Amino acid sequence: TQLLEQSPQFxxxxxxxxxxxxxxxxxxxxxxQWYRQEPGExxxxxxxxxxxxxxxxxxxxxxxxxxxRKDSSLHITAAQPGDTGLYLCAxxxxxxxxxxxxxxxxxxxxx
Amino acid sequence: xxxxxxxxxxxxxxxxxxxxxxxxxxxxHEYMSWYRQDPGLGLRQIYYSMNVEVTDKxxxxxxxxxxxxxxxxxxxxxxxxxxxxxxxYFCASSLLGPLRSGRLYEQFFGPGxxxxxx
Numbered sequence: 271t272q273l274l275e276q277s278p279q280f281x282x283x284x285x286x287x288x289x290x291x292x293x294x295x296x297x298x299x300x301x302x303q304w305y306r307q308e309p310g311e312x313x314x315x316x317x318x319x320x321x322x323x324x325x326x327x328x329x330x331x332x333x334x335x336x337x338x339r340k341d342s343s344l345h346i347t348a349a350q351p352g353d354t355g356l357y358l359c360a361x362x363x364x365x366x367x368x369x370x371x372x373x374x375x376x377x378x379x380x381x
Numbered sequence: 382x383x384x385x386x387x388x389x390x391x392x393x394x395x396x397x398x399x400x401x402x403x404x405x406x407x408x409x410h411e412y413m414s415w416y417r418q419d420p421g422l423g424l425r426q427i428y429y430s431m432n433v434e435v436t437d438k439x440x441x442x443x444x445x446x447x448x449x450x451x452x453x454x455x456x457x458x459x460x461x462x463x464x465x466x467x468x469x470y471f472c473a474s475s476l477l478g479p480l481r482s483g484r485l486y487e488q489f490f491g492p493g494x495x496x497x498x499x
Binding site: 274276279300301302303305310311312313314315318320358360362368369371372373374 | 385414416421422423424425426440471473484485487488490491492493
């Protein structure tokens with residue numbers, strides 16, 4: 271089973287702080303997605319990245335796909351309480367023809 | 382409204398009592414899958430289906446069965462539930478499967494079913 275390790279596992283910060291969440295693997299992924307999950311709901315797609323080195327911005331969220339396509343990061347600028355949730359990365363490993371989800375990062379942003 | 386629905390949302394049962402969790406999508410998606418979510422383990426795929434009558438095992442299929450008789454429905458069956466199947470279950474659907482297209486489409490998830498097996 272291919273693994274996507276996320277770090278940190280938990281993150282508790284104050285409103286206005288910046289943070290970065292990491293998604294790492296020893297395997298190469300052809301594309302990668304980030305989802306956010308709120309309590310009592312299923313994950314919702316934030317972004318898909320497909321090219322090594324690609325950077326995508328979604329308002330205060332910046333997503334980067336590593337040059338070697340083995341890792342990705344999510345950076346949030348000036349976090350807000352509405353950013354609270356579980357962040358999951360998911361990668362398509364064409365070598366194993368599998369969609370693999372990361373272990374998750376639980377973010378709490380306090381006012 | 383485009384959505385994936387699951388029923389029931391919450392279920393408490395006892396060991397060995399057969400149960401079915403239903404999943405239905407109204408987006409005409411070919412690809413459907415079931416995941417379980419456990420703390421610290423993320424989402425692990427149980428079974429997936431590329432189309433009607435086409436199903437295959439995911440990473441943790443033991444103790445589960447599925448069927449895909451209609452495109453919109455993909456029920457998850459636990460023939461003899463055990464306590465280690467206590468978990469939060471999600472059904473998801475998407476346009477085409479990553480295995481066929483080689484492209485990662487958005488996965489649309491249901492609201493989840495919290496199952497407790499005593």
